[in-house]
Amino acid sequence: MSAVSQSTTQHEPPAAAAKAGGLDAIFRPKSVAVLGVTNTPGTVPHDIFTNLLAGRFNGAVYPVAPRKRHIAGVRAYDYVLEIPDPVDLAVLVFPGRVCELALEQCGQKGIKAAIIISAGFREVGEAGLAREQEIKRIAAKYGMRLIGPNCLGAINTEDDVRLNASFARAMPDSGKIAFISQSGALCTAVLDYAQGKHIGFSKFVSLGNKADITEVDMLEYLADDPRTSVILMYLEEIRDGKRLIDIARHITGEGANPKPILAIKGGRTAAGAAAAQSHTGALAASDVVCDAVFRQAGIIRSKSIEEMFNTAQLLAYQPLPRGNRIAIVTNAGGPGVMATDAAIERRLSLAKLAPDTTAKLKKDLPPTANLNNPIDVIGDARDDRYVAALQAVFDDPAVDQVLVILTPQSMTNITAIASAVCNIKDRYAESGKTLLCSFMGAKDVAPGIDILQKHGIPHYVLPEWACDAMEDAVRYRNWLNRSCTELPRFEVNCPRAAGILDPAPDGYLSEPQALDVLSAYGFPVPEYRLARAADEAVSAAERIGYPVVLRIVSPKIIHKFDVKGVILDLKSAAEVRSAWAAMMDAVRSHVSASDVHGAIVRRMIPSGKEVILGVSRDPVFGHVVMLGLGGIYVEAFRDVTFRVVPIREGDAAQMIEDLRTGVVLKGLRGEKTSDLGAIRDALGRLSQLAADFPQIAELDINPLIVHPAGEGAHIADVRIRLEKR
């Protein structure tokens, strides 16, 4: 399958290994050398090696341990170059400087890939960073791919490989879920947690400092991995934002075999980001931008490990919900009520059962049962009542999803009910309906839960969590079904904008320059002229038509309103003339006459809703566009939304939907709806402008005044700051 597995020569050219993706050498090696092994159980350098043996690796494992004869019964070598056979993968646990020397020898030996478990690199400061540069250099020289350093290792459960190159306690079960983690120790918690739930994995990898292989490389590799159907990630930093969006969007919905991706991003808060930094030397991208990226890429963002696995189980083991109509079958009224609340709050709807269904239920259930959804089979129900109720709802075409709730009364035959649910699952395998269970409790219900989970039926401690998972699944289905929009390409006058932007020095453009740039890109800039004296202002006003606005132009004045540099609603030549005099008078107490370049005379914009649009540059994702409602909304509620440039048509539309305060644009109290098309248009042009000119560091349109539908919008103010990089 891979270049690596067929390799016989020891010194292949770097390019070949890299071309094969290189990652097969990590996940499907035929032989592994562990460098730095010791004979002390309970230490990383020992356990890594014995884990490989205990995991029944399908190949040869060579311990490299200077001055040791054998480790755990296996013949040891002083140096990797001493090993007489070819080696595909090296696992390094040597501490300190020895690690670099050993890696160099791995290169000489022609090893294709290495996992560096050892810590003491970028995460410990500058000296460590230099060491990390050194191992990158060595790896590049020999065309080796690297996992780590500072990581737990990697696991592949495929039966013809069985690689546990990690210091986790045990090999996980085989399954359809891949897990990528930036935190090593978190992996062990996840493995143990998953084992408790009988959740298996296809691949499991701890990326550590990501000196070479990042989450993006892993995603590319997993995209084509037939054994992986759901991908989970824990990230603290994102290295290559644009590539992440591209590959994730491909995997989650636009490729041939879409697979959902779930991610937890650690370091949401400033304190959390600081903790992450000292942990893997992560560079934090702004969390709001991260949120935007996940949405743009179709990545489901989870808030905790529990939430992530709750959703992953559903996606891995059950069909995606066809719709959001849920039927609840319970032996307990209270949990039925709680599940109903949870379902509604998560935008599921309670399926309206067909009369036929209710008739069947009436026949099979006792008179005190509740035949409406949630169906209450009553506390003393045994398996027969569950079977009757489940058959009825599985046969009802109005039901998309089924949630089974059980509470353990003294007469509840828990394991019999669990087995009956498994039978129903098998009998209705073709129904396409999603089946989830919540056997509530812990001790007595445990054997029942075991039966369900071993049979691939997702189980949730609380019905609420089942609803959380269902909400995520419905959202993922909607993402799959969305109409995939294009990147809009507007007709613009790029050379005219370039004529202003390319020669301009770093710093703010003047208002006339900024308006010219926006005009060139087709934004709705109201008619304006630059006047250098009162007479010019009057004649400009006469040409434009009253009423007009006067706005000071000076490179020294950023906040025009603060210095009385804006005068609105001038209705005649006389008003323009006296406003000019008053303005020049006012601003001269702030800046010298030579710094005043005149004033802009602009047509007064009719009133409308104020919207803010902006562009900024994120250290990880590059240009980002922002949308919010102006004035009080952005200041008081911080209700803004972001997308990474370039944005598609669907993104622009979704940005408006994102705003909590967006209802204001939809026409409250009998007002007309605002011109949403004009906002989408402006967002699209903004994205194109930012993509075309990397030197734009900041751009604020504040506000864009939006008129009722069909009447467009106008730019009322803009600032552009340039900073070449």
Next chain:
Amino acid sequence: MSAVSQSTTQHEPPAAAAKAGGLDAIFRPKSVAVLGVTNTPGTVPHDIFTNLLAGRFNGAVYPVAPRKRHIAGVRAYDYVLEIPDPVDLAVLVFPGRVCELALEQCGQKGIKAAIIISAGFREVGEAGLAREQEIKRIAAKYGMRLIGPNCLGAINTEDDVRLNASFARAMPDSGKIAFISQSGALCTAVLDYAQGKHIGFSKFVSLGNKADITEVDMLEYLADDPRTSVILMYLEEIRDGKRLIDIARHITGEGANPKPILAIKGGRTAAGAAAAQSHTGALAASDVVCDAVFRQAGIIRSKSIEEMFNTAQLLAYQPLPRGNRIAIVTNAGGPGVMATDAAIERRLSLAKLAPDTTAKLKKDLPPTANLNNPIDVIGDARDDRYVAALQAVFDDPAVDQVLVILTPQSMTNITAIASAVCNIKDRYAESGKTLLCSFMGAKDVAPGIDILQKHGIPHYVLPEWACDAMEDAVRYRNWLNRSCTELPRFEVNCPRAAGILDPAPDGYLSEPQALDVLSAYGFPVPEYRLARAADEAVSAAERIGYPVVLRIVSPKIIHKFDVKGVILDLKSAAEVRSAWAAMMDAVRSHVSASDVHGAIVRRMIPSGKEVILGVSRDPVFGHVVMLGLGGIYVEAFRDVTFRVVPIREGDAAQMIEDLRTGVVLKGLRGEKTSDLGAIRDALGRLSQLAADFPQIAELDINPLIVHPAGEGAHIADVRIRLEKR
């Protein structure tokens, strides 16, 4: 201790039993009869009886089972009256009509209390409701207290009682937590769940249909129960809202030994409420009102069983946090980052460690460890490193709370670390610091978790949940420490208001009447006069002073603006005169001349922030006051807050804090802060007015215009609707 336990005569007068609270007969009986027992294991009528025996009840148990000689080896009786000894408590499992007959005999036998397990009452509709009335009548006749019907039963774990009068699977461990549930089957899930976590209970009761004993009775009983230190409730409806607030406020903070109360309210959504209704025939109070009540009463509202027990464990087993400064000790960077994010998001703060603490850590931890908070003792840490780090943070006075995180690497000695944490807990028992743990995973960490939980250290599957619990605990501490304010009593002219409100028929008051009522209660009503003709309007305006507002007065016109019945900002006699003509012209196309009583001339109110105040009547809690911001805020964001009448000074202040949009009142963009005192004053007067006049069905002040601090507020519009009940 109780009248019941000393009882020897069989027919005490009802009053005496009632005076003793009556609940001791349920929770501390010396003898129990179970009526309706059968010999079929796995049925409710059988298991109830054997559960009493299996629980080792410290008294005599008598099975009543017509035509049976013995049940489970115990001599049976045909009728309760046949039992030769006194009986304190009857447990009824007879189905149908037999239940009422049996209860009647219990009364004749002089039994003080009964638990009716049987279903088929109010929850099945009208016929059932009649049966429920009948058992209430019988109980009242004999002065019997009742639990149920339609319930799981009651449990008391006290060692000298050991009562398991329920069809739960097993007797729970003894502990400090009391659980009150309206849902029976939920109880069994809770018991099983708690057993898995080694959580014990003092009392455990399923209230069912609450024909007699309600959550309020239970709270009164538990208030003085020395074995209960935390009270948990699951409710679907609330029967007696005002009493609930009083007793809960007493228990949670104002009594001698405050105990926290945690509650889940099922039926938050309309669909959930409907499900609850068919389940225990519950009458749903509005959920927002419920939320308000819980806040007024200091009840912590939990969203799920997991959340409730997470917080309850902390409150039952650990000291209340002295402050919100948390120290995190972890062997895994990722979970440390996640815990930090969670702590910050829950308004905890990361303790800033003393230099001395960091020095100690530096001495005891390896060089790759992170010595800042979160303290990372690194993945290969064993118990010695945990001990060193824990000692350091327990010794640091800047730390209020300690969270211990563990992930299971191959070298992690889980049980040794758990034992070490237990030792630390004991050694620092006097420190007053709160200690929580999260050993992440499921299988390998289980033995460690067991050790912790048996030692009374709360354990959380995820560090995030520990932070949730801590947030609740900090909030409860703040509730305990709040300055307890009084019910304000304003000087008002009650007779003047009564003169208008008492004779008025049901329906809306006219605007002049409504304004007079508000004036009598000291609200800031701007000066106004009723004019019947243009001349009167002009002379009123002259007296009041310009500018003025003209507002139509007609019993047929509710929405004045819609019929052009309001004209603002009239600056002269001429403007008033022409406005009068225009208005009369406009309204006459809507109502006949005889229905127009004239117009109000009112001083124009200077601009300010618009606030909405209201009163409505909730079916369960009675009068409720509402506060929100006017205009767009209430319409678009539905950002309103409620309190049950009467409100204290602290409630009024807190209502303003509740509003998400309340920042608008705090002076954004350099504006002055609004006059919050004027809002609090209006809320207090509104509460007093509603309390004084039960016939007020609806009152809307929309808007109250609030000026900058010190400049007061003005009522711009009011509507009052009366409906006597």
